[in-house]
Amino acid sequence: MGKATFHINHICSKIFKMIYRQFFLFSFLFNCFLLSCAQEKMVNINTFNVKGDDQNDDTGGFDKAIEYISKNGGILYIPKGNYYLDNKKRMRKGVYENSYIFIINQSFKIRLDKEAVLHYTNDFKGFRFRSTQDPTDKTINKFNVEIDGGIVDAAENYKTKVKNNPDIWAFVAETLSGFKVTNMTIRNIYGTSGIGAYSNTFTEISNNTFENVTGNPYDYVDNHGNGIYLNGVNSYLIENNKVINNVLKTQRLGTVGICIEGSRSGNGTIFNNTVTGYDRAIHVELIDGTATIYKNYLIGNSSGVVLWNNNGNKQIVDSNIITNRGLGKQSKSILYTSAGILMLGFETNTGTIIKNNEITVEKDYFIPNNLLQITSSDVNVANNIFSDLSKSLSLSVAQGRGTNQRVKRIIFTSNRVSGKRLDVYDASDIDISNNNLDLSEIVLSFDNSTNIYRKNTFSKESLNKNVKIFGRYIK
Numbered sequence: 242m243g244k245a246t247f248h249i250n251h252i253c254s255k256i257f258k259m260i261y262r263q264f265f266l267f268s269f270l271f272n273c274f275l276l277s278c279a280q281e282k283m284v285n286i287n288t289f290n291v292k293g294d295d296q297n298d299d300t301g302g303f304d305k306a307i308e309y310i311s312k313n314g315g316i317l318y319i320p321k322g323n324y325y326l327d328n329k330k331r332m333r334k335g336v337y338e339n340s341y342i343f344i345i346n347q348s349f350k351i352r353l354d355k356e357a358v359l360h361y362t363n364d365f366k367g368f369r370f371r372s373t374q375d376p377t378d379k380t381i382n383k384f385n386v387e388i389d390g391g392i393v394d395a396a397e398n399y400k401t402k403v404k405n406n407p408d409i410w411a412f413v414a415e416t417l418s419g420f421k422v423t424n425m426t427i428r429n430i431y432g433t434s435g436i437g438a439y440s441n442t443f444t445e446i447s448n449n450t451f452e453n454v455t456g457n458p459y460d461y462v463d464n465h466g467n468g469i470y471l472n473g474v475n476s477y478l479i480e481n482n483k484v485i486n487n488v489l490k491t492q493r494l495g496t497v498g499i500c501i502e503g504s505r506s507g508n509g510t511i512f513n514n515t516v517t518g519y520d521r522a523i524h525v526e527l528i529d530g531t532a533t534i535y536k537n538y539l540i541g542n543s544s545g546v547v548l549w550n551n552n553g554n555k556q557i558v559d560s561n562i563i564t565n566r567g568l569g570k571q572s573k574s575i576l577y578t579s580a581g582i583l584m585l586g587f588e589t590n591t592g593t594i595i596k597n598n599e600i601t602v603e604k605d606y607f608i609p610n611n612l613l614q615i616t617s618s619d620v621n622v623a624n625n626i627f628s629d630l631s632k633s634l635s636l637s638v639a640q641g642r643g644t645n646q647r648v649k650r651i652i653f654t655s656n657r658v659s660g661k662r663l664d665v666y667d668a669s670d671i672d673i674s675n676n677n678l679d680l681s682e683i684v685l686s687f688d689n690s691t692n693i694y695r696k697n698t699f700s701k702e703s704l705n706k707n708v709k710i711f712g713r714y715i716k
Contacts, residue, residue: 293322
């Protein structure tokens, strides 16, 4: 054998081995895919004597289908059609007589055709999933549930006058390893929330539309009426949702468009959502992590972003558009106060970053109490546009609780501000610099720490006469 022939054979052998290895890898991956498909057996809901082409009640068949998939896993497919679910005809007992609670034993998915419509009637409470009958703080989260596509319409659900909170959701899940809801439209829910999640390890709510999801119109209180509600969720992603409440139709503000709360809630992202018609567009309370609130469109709400007593944890509010446009002057807030960005609780959101936001209050719509309120230390407010066209509101850049409870080390820089007044009181080590200010008055109550007030420019030179500064500062 010549050297050239040997060299060619050697190359061919290497190529053959490489192709064989790639084929083996492809075969292995394909078999894994087939095994995965086999494990995720698809079941059509028609198997349970449920049809979407008639006016018959489907409650019993739906409950049997959900029970089956909860025990056996796989994929439950709901084809195009109209499905009628009636609480008066719900026969299952559920957990402690709560017919809507399902204990799950396997991970599963529910896939709805985009034209599959679930009609909730007569106080139908939706579907609630949990991995254990009696959740506690020590419960180990298990299983994954995914719901994708379709429509829930509860227009016929709630017509009687009752007090307090009707326990109604489209879907709610708790004590799961993962819970994911995507590509759904949820309409006309008058209850706790459209989608709820409690004590899950991870929750994703994305690419959904919520239309007129709000609370009991006969009981205007702050314990129900949320579009998306998460409590005690370790991590989360809330993105690309539209949460739109038509106040003229529902005759009330929703409570919160997107709500994250609970001491077990950790880090998460709220990104690129649109929220309209709520008392608070985004509300973050009592969490043990950082919520990154980024590039949301918060239009026609009493308050844009509310950060309430988050156990001293840093929050990030970045590049959001916040405006009162579209919310009527006659609207009544549920919370006792309101603002474009509102921080509540002394020293409970330490280290928060507020940057690149655009907050606008137009004079012909609902007027909140403030443009901005800061009540924690080490907060950085930079490169925002605050525009109060009513010329009636204040920015509380630093708001302490007296000389013994001062907020400290707040940086307010490179902002454009138009409004009535900017104020600081009960504060130390405050830096207000490089801002463009169009105001009627500035009142800064500093102590004798290292405060900075310099390089600010004014749209009206006369403002210099209305700047009142108490305490020591560096020019």
